[in-house]
Structure formats: C-alpha cells, structure tokens
Amino acid sequence: MSPKFIQATRVTFPNGSIRGTGNVLAVEQFGELWAVILDETPAHPVDFAWPDQPADSVELTWPGGSTISTDVIVAATDGNELHLGTEIPVRKGTEGWNFCVAHILAGPHPEVGQRVSLDVNAQLRSALSIGHSACHLASLALNRAMNDRWTKPISNDALGSANFDSVANSKSRILPRGSVDDYRLGKSLRKQGFSTEDLEADLRNIESNLNQTLSDWIQQDSEVRIETEGELLTDRRYWVCDLPESSVRIACGGTHVSRLGELAGATATLAVSEIEGAKLLQMKTEVPI
Numbered sequence: 001m002s003p004k005f006i007q008a009t010r011v012t013f014p015n016g017s018i019r020g021t022g023n024v025l026a027v028e029q030f031g032e033l034w035a036v037i038l039d040e041t042p043a044h045p046v047d048f049a050w051p052d053q054p055a056d057s058v059e060l061t062w063p064g065g066s067t068i069s070t071d072v073i074v075a076a077t078d079g080n081e082l083h084l085g086t087e088i089p090v091r092k093g094t095e096g097w098n099f100c101v102a103h104i105l106a107g108p109h110p111e112v113g114q115r116v117s118l119d120v121n122a123q124l125r126s127a128l129s130i131g132h133s134a135c136h137l138a139s140l141a142l143n144r145a146m147n148d149r150w151t152k153p154i155s156n157d158a159l160g161s162a163n164f165d166s167v168a169n170s171k172s173r174i175l176p177r178g179s180v181d182d183y184r185l186g187k188s189l190r191k192q193g194f195s196t197e198d199l200e201a202d203l204r205n206i207e208s209n210l211n212q213t214l215s216d217w218i219q220q221d222s223e224v225r226i227e228t229e230g231e232l233l234t235d236r237r238y239w240v241c242d243l244p245e246s247s248v249r250i251a252c253g254g255t256h257v258s259r260l261g262e263l264a265g266a267t268a269t270l271a272v273s274e275i276e277g278a279k280l281l282q283m284k285t286e287v288p289i
Helices: 122-149 164-168 187-191 203-220
Strands: 019-030 033-038 058-062 065-068 071-077 082-084 098-106 115-120 169-175 178-185 224-228 237-242 247-251 267-275 278-286
Touching (some): 033 115, 122 164, 122 203, 122 237, 122 247, 122 278, 164 178, 178 187
Antiparallel strands (some): 058 065, 058 115
C-alpha cells in the first residue's frame, strides 16, 4: 500500500490497554527489517523528538504466523515516502503529514489487509510505567527542594515552585522502575537567576528534602490518570495527579501507574559532575520491587 494511504494510528495505551487488534495498513521493508503499520495498537512507541521512555515489547499474531517486535517507533509520511523515527524530517503534527506507529519486525510479518492481534509484555509495561510516574513526581519534588536557590522570577510548576526541571533538564531516561534526569548548570541557567553557590555542599540536604516530599506524596496514594484530547497518536495527552497542595497536569506521551501507592519506597539520589563548559546535576530515581 502506498504511504499516502496510511492514516494516523489510533492508540489505546493511554487507557492502560496491553492487548488489542488492528488491521494492517502498510508493510515497508527497511534493510532486513519490516515496518508494519496498523490502524490501531495498544503498543507504546519510542518518540523520535523526546525518546525518554523505551518502546513496549509486543507480540503480533496473525493468520499463519506470529513474532515479537524488535522495536516500536513513530513513523510519518507526506504521501510520498514513509520515514521512521529519527529520520522523520518534520515535527510531530506538521500539517500534510500523517503520523503512525510502526511495529518493527525481523523475518515473518503479516500482509496488508490482515487482522493482527497484539499482546504487550505486561511486566515491562508495568515497570516502565512505574519509572515514568516516579520521574514526574521526583521532578516536582526537586523543584520544591531547589526553590530557594532562585534570585529572579521564572515560570512556576503546577505547585507554585520555580520550574527548575523545565528550564534545566537536558535529558531524561525512563528505566524499568526508575529514571535518570540530567540538568545542565551552566551560564544560561545562572543568568536566569539560579544560584549554584555551595550547591555541592548542600546536595545531601537538598536530597533529603526531596525524598521527604516524595514519601509524603506517595503516602497519600492519590489517583493518577491520563487525560487525552483524542485517540490518535498525535493528540495531546496529559499526566494528571491530585497532590495534597494542588492538582498537577503535565503534558506527557508515556505510560503511567494508576495510583501513587504503586511507587512505595521510591528514592532519588543526586550527584554533580563536571562537563564541558558547565556542571551537570544528575538525579536517579528508583522504586524497589
């Protein structure tokens, strides 16, 4: 099927789905791999613009065959050619482009028009969902712990703290039951009013305050939900949680837990290192089994 006929994929992972069915709209070969595009999928793909959460692992079954995906990524076409992942030349949602989910397979694959059943690896999904929700919660707690280091007003997060995470985060990686966030502490951040004076000496105190806030919030066991503006891959999705101070709504395309109690025992550790032209603050968040 020509790429111009590929419609945007409907995704069901925002509601927690790990099983589903879909019709094969296109099958494109890329080297020794095949990109299979379905009209609907429960699989969460890795995003090409902000690849913080890894893709789901999913088993595809169709009449006459089955296989486990080697990857699940975002694909896009303007009607002339199908582009995969980091090869996509435009931003998500660009007019005239359709964005879809590509299930990457090696070897056996279904054909256009076939009906496919999909089963997501539930254990991996759960672990990544725990890691992603813990990441959001720890980032909010870090903002609070860093709040008194700002000498100039900047934008606040939903809880009223200066949004250190938003302005300083250079990279975020979601792991099974955890996450790693990098914050660049350079000249630009200092110009915005962030004080790095005695930061390393105060790091354990900041870490302690951060973890106390994490523990207090998790003990509330608040509901976590994903609010969506539609069912297509490109529709906006939000992580929403009612914390004791206020309701928090963060734009996010990942998967999450349903209650904060699932993050019991979560801890964050902070470390500072030297990088070219700046210092790097790294926060590692872990949730024990």
